[in-house]
Structures are given as C-alpha cells and as structure tokens.
Amino acid sequence: MGKSKKEALRRTVLEAAAKLFAQRGFGGTNLQDIADSLGISRPALYYYFKSKDDILASLVEEVTVFSVHQATELASKADFNPSETLRQMVFNHAKWLLEHPIEFRVVDRTENDLPAATRRTHDKAKRALLDNFTRIVERGIELGHFRPVDATVAAFSIIGMCSWTAWWFMPHGRVPLDEVAKSIADFAVAGLRWGNNVLPREFGAEEALRRVKDDLAHLERLIRRSDKRR
Amino acid sequence: MGKSKKEALRRTVLEAAAKLFAQRGFGGTNLQDIADSLGISRPALYYYFKSKDDILASLVEEVTVFSVHQATELASKADFNPSETLRQMVFNHAKWLLEHPIEFRVVDRTENDLPAATRRTHDKAKRALLDNFTRIVERGIELGHFRPVDATVAAFSIIGMCSWTAWWFMPHGRVPLDEVAKSIADFAVAGLRWGNNVLPREFGAEEALRRVKDDLAHLERLIRRSDKRR
Structure with a gap:
C-alpha cells in the first residue's frame, strides 16, 4: 500500500473513532465498535492502531500540536505587525477548530482519561498555544498597537472564543466556516486595538x-x- | 428549621454534589457518595433532594436560568446605551460563571445525561441567553455603535469567552475575579465598537x-x- 493511501485510511479510522467517542464517550467505546462502524475486522484495525489509547494519543497530537506549530511560525516572522500577526493566528486556529469540532470535543472531554504520556503532550501543547497568544498580545502592547490589558486573560479570552465554536458551529448553517473564522479574528484584533476615544502611544x-x-x-x-x- | 437555614443547607448539598460530579462524572457518583462527603445519612439527604436527577435539575436551574434573568432585565431598561448595556451584561454573566465554575462544568458536561424535562429547561435558557446577546449586538449595530458584524457569531464569541473561564480561572490566582470579568466585558465591547480606521455611520x-x-x-x-x- 502506498504511503499516502495508508495515511488516508488512517485518517478515516481516526475520524470514525472520534465520532464514536463523541457519541458514546471514550469509556463506552471499544475497538470492536470502531471496526464495526468501518465495516472492517479487528485485525485490519490493528494495522493502523494498537489500542484505544493509541487512537486517543493520535487525536491529541492532531488537535493540540498543529495549531501550536502554525502560531510559533507566524510569531517569529521578520515583517512583524502585531495586529496582522494576531489576526492570522486567530484565523488559523479558529479555522482549524471549525474543521475538526468532533476531534477537539473528544480530546477536550477525555482530558482526565488520557494516559500519562499523552496527557503530558496535551498539556505541553495547550501551554504553548496559550504562551504564543500571550506573547503576541504583550508584544502588541509594547509597540503601542494594543490596549494595556492583562495579556494572559486576553489570550484565554481569544482561545475561549475559538474553542467554543466546537459546540455551536453548524457546518452547513447560515454562516460559512471561513466567515466565522474571519469574524472571530476581527473580533480579537478589534478588542485589543485602541478605540476611537484613545490615541495609541x-x-x-x-x-x-x-x-x-x-x-x-x-x-x-x-x-x-x-x-x-x- | 427556618427557611433561610434550609436554603443554606440545600446550597451546601448542591455544591458538594457538583464537586463529586465534576471529579467522578455524573454516572460515577451515587446519592450515598454525596451523603458520605457531607457526613450525613441518606435519609437526611432525601430531605433536600429526592434523586440524582433532582440535584442535576437544580444545578441546571442555577446555572442557566440566573444569567438569563439578569440579561433580560438589562436589555429592557429605559436609558438604553448599547455599549454600556452590553458591558454590564457581559460583566454579570462572566462574574457569575467565575463564581460557579464547578456547577457550570458539571451541567455543561452532563448535557447528554439530562432527564428530558431538565434538558428542555436547559436548552430554553441557553437559547434565551444567546438571543439576549444577539439582540443587544443587533441593536448596537442599528444605532451605529457597533461594527456591522454577524450578531449571532458575535454573541457566540462573547458566550465562548465567558464560558471558557470555567476551565482556566484560578480563584486565588494572580488576577482577581472582578478584574477578569471586567477585562472580558471590555474586550467584548471594544471588539464590536468602531476602530480607529473606520467612521461609524x-x-x-x-x-x-x-x-x-x-x-x-x-x-x-x-x-x-x-x-x-x-
């Protein structure tokens, strides 16, 4: 089997598992259920994942690690503008979440069931995401682009706006995915920039x-x- | 027993139950556990709540119904100013959540286990909260106070900023509760008002x-x- 085909099938297994975890809970799902939902045998499933924990670890990897890479990259760019960098970071993070709501929900709701090593990866990635957002807000304040807010509270507020989409966004609803991501990104930047009544430094x-x-x-x-x- | 004393004891039971539900899950907790954690007998517990569902129903009532009442009251005030009304609504909602994170988390995480009648109360209150925030944003846009955003997406973003606090706020941490609530309220209003680069209508x-x-x-x-x- 070619590498890209194997990867595509692995993705399919991961998505099916996430859907079942979301419906029945992590504890209420076993490998047989996942194999059944895909119409494959358990040995065929073993080819991709050795255990439920293995699947959960992959989901955590996907959900928490991806956003962080992107954010770190953006924050270290040479032509740095705090507003535009933050806008891009929020847009990317929101868009990724909007495209993977089930995976995110599963990881978020099984935090306490994560095996120790996976839990560490998860906590580290969450911490890095928070740090990235906090740093860009701090930098924007230093440069006089943003209001002098508490950068950590602002970062958590932004992460909250993005995360919450996993519980309300309807993929085929009135507002398209990209517009929701853009709207959240604009909200975040506008919320931090100086308003009409104050002059930036x-x-x-x-x-x-x-x-x-x-x-x-x-x-x-x-x-x-x-x-x-x- | 006086009415206020009974009410205070009922609150104590409710808080103890919420803590156990948060730690062990709703399914993993029984009435005996709750009685044990309070050092009372099961018959004594029955005096306040007839069943686990009864406790959950009271938590839902608390969590979702309170905020809605406040918001409705504010939105119908005579001396109406969209920015100040929204600021007050967000502040109140955030403050309430910051003061009841465990109760909120339990209700949020047991949504799928709620008995039908309680689920209806919960869904109705959530809907009303969303409607209240959406309406105030719409009103602010009409009056030229706010940017012409999608009011529902904005309302969900605000609710997300507030709700997420239940997972990150540390009651005895660096930033006091009232300041976090104020910071979120300011963020919400600033995010919707016209920035430096655009003239309001x-x-x-x-x-x-x-x-x-x-x-x-x-x-x-x-x-x-x-x-x-x-």
Whole structure:
C-alpha cells in the first residue's frame, strides 16, 4: 500500500473513532465498535492502531500540536505587525477548530482519561498555544498597537472564543466556516486595538493626517445635511 | 428549621454534589457518595433532594436560568446605551460563571445525561441567553455603535469567552475575579465598537471635532519631535 493511501485510511479510522467517542464517550467505546462502524475486522484495525489509547494519543497530537506549530511560525516572522500577526493566528486556529469540532470535543472531554504520556503532550501543547497568544498580545502592547490589558486573560479570552465554536458551529448553517473564522479574528484584533476615544502611544503622522481628513469629510457631510434641513 | 437555614443547607448539598460530579462524572457518583462527603445519612439527604436527577435539575436551574434573568432585565431598561448595556451584561454573566465554575462544568458536561424535562429547561435558557446577546449586538449595530458584524457569531464569541473561564480561572490566582470579568466585558465591547480606521455611520459633529483636535495635537507633537532631531 502506498504511503499516502495508508495515511488516508488512517485518517478515516481516526475520524470514525472520534465520532464514536463523541457519541458514546471514550469509556463506552471499544475497538470492536470502531471496526464495526468501518465495516472492517479487528485485525485490519490493528494495522493502523494498537489500542484505544493509541487512537486517543493520535487525536491529541492532531488537535493540540498543529495549531501550536502554525502560531510559533507566524510569531517569529521578520515583517512583524502585531495586529496582522494576531489576526492570522486567530484565523488559523479558529479555522482549524471549525474543521475538526468532533476531534477537539473528544480530546477536550477525555482530558482526565488520557494516559500519562499523552496527557503530558496535551498539556505541553495547550501551554504553548496559550504562551504564543500571550506573547503576541504583550508584544502588541509594547509597540503601542494594543490596549494595556492583562495579556494572559486576553489570550484565554481569544482561545475561549475559538474553542467554543466546537459546540455551536453548524457546518452547513447560515454562516460559512471561513466567515466565522474571519469574524472571530476581527473580533480579537478589534478588542485589543485602541478605540476611537484613545490615541495609541505610537501613531504615525500619516495615520493622523488620514484621520483628520476622514473627520473633516464627515463634518462636511453633517453640515450639508443640517443645511438642507433649514 | 427556618427557611433561610434550609436554603443554606440545600446550597451546601448542591455544591458538594457538583464537586463529586465534576471529579467522578455524573454516572460515577451515587446519592450515598454525596451523603458520605457531607457526613450525613441518606435519609437526611432525601430531605433536600429526592434523586440524582433532582440535584442535576437544580444545578441546571442555577446555572442557566440566573444569567438569563439578569440579561433580560438589562436589555429592557429605559436609558438604553448599547455599549454600556452590553458591558454590564457581559460583566454579570462572566462574574457569575467565575463564581460557579464547578456547577457550570458539571451541567455543561452532563448535557447528554439530562432527564428530558431538565434538558428542555436547559436548552430554553441557553437559547434565551444567546438571543439576549444577539439582540443587544443587533441593536448596537442599528444605532451605529457597533461594527456591522454577524450578531449571532458575535454573541457566540462573547458566550465562548465567558464560558471558557470555567476551565482556566484560578480563584486565588494572580488576577482577581472582578478584574477578569471586567477585562472580558471590555474586550467584548471594544471588539464590536468602531476602530480607529473606520467612521461609524452615526457620528456627531462634536465627536468629529474632538477627534480632529486630538489628531492635530498629536501631529504637532510629532513635528516638534522631528524638529528636535534636526
């Protein structure tokens, strides 16, 4: 069997197992159930995974490790802009979760049943995700892009917005997946940037001029409108 | 026994039960365990709750119904300001969750085990909470206070930020409870208000003038700074 074909079949087994874990709980599912749901024999299943713990370990690997890699990569880019980097990080994380809600739910709900080694991988990856988000928020505050919030609380708030999608998003609902991810990313960035009422510490002359022009144009419209009413 | 004393003891039973459900799961806990953990007899426990389902129903009532009442009250107030109303709603909801993380976690994790009638109460309250947040966001958009986002996605994002605290907040950690609630409320409002780069649809002449003055003052500082460097 070619490597890519084996990988595709392994993915299929993983998804079927995740679905059963989500429906019946990890404790309520055995390897026979998984084999049955795929219409294959138990020996055929053994070819991909040796045990339930082995399957769970793979799910943890998928769910927690992927997002972290992406985030670390983005945060270390040379042309660094806190808002745009954060927007991209949140978008990627949300999109990944939106595409893998069942896997995420299973890992999240079986945290306490994870074998010790898998639990360590899981905890480490979760910690790294939190650290990545915290660092980018801190960096944005230092550079005057973001409000001086508690960076850890902000990072947890962002992670919460993303994680919660696994319990409410409908794949074929009214709002497409990419739009939900974009909406959450925009929310996160807007929630941290300075609002209308405060001037950021670092605020270039060009941006100030652009704002003055915008405001004057708006004032002009307001005057014209009130002239018409007279 | 006086009414308030009975109520206080009932609360104690409820909290002990929630703690056990959180540790061992709903299925892994029986009435005897709850009685034992309180050092009382089973008949004494019966005085407060007739069954495990009865306890779960009370937890659901607590967790989901309280927040909704508060939100409904706020949203119907006469001196209505979308930002301030939303800030207060998010603060109250977050604060309540931060004060009852175990109860919330138990209800959230036993959703599928809820008896039919309790499940209906739970679903109705969750729906009402979502509706309350959605409506206030919609109202804020109509009035030009908020960006034209998808109100339902925004409401779910806010609920996600609040709900997630039940899994990360440390009651005696670095950041006090009230500050976390305030930080989440600020995040929610800032995430929806117009940023520096966009003009709200309704934007008074006074606000525009104030912004122009702020920006000119800032430009002045920038020019003075670059003059000094020459």
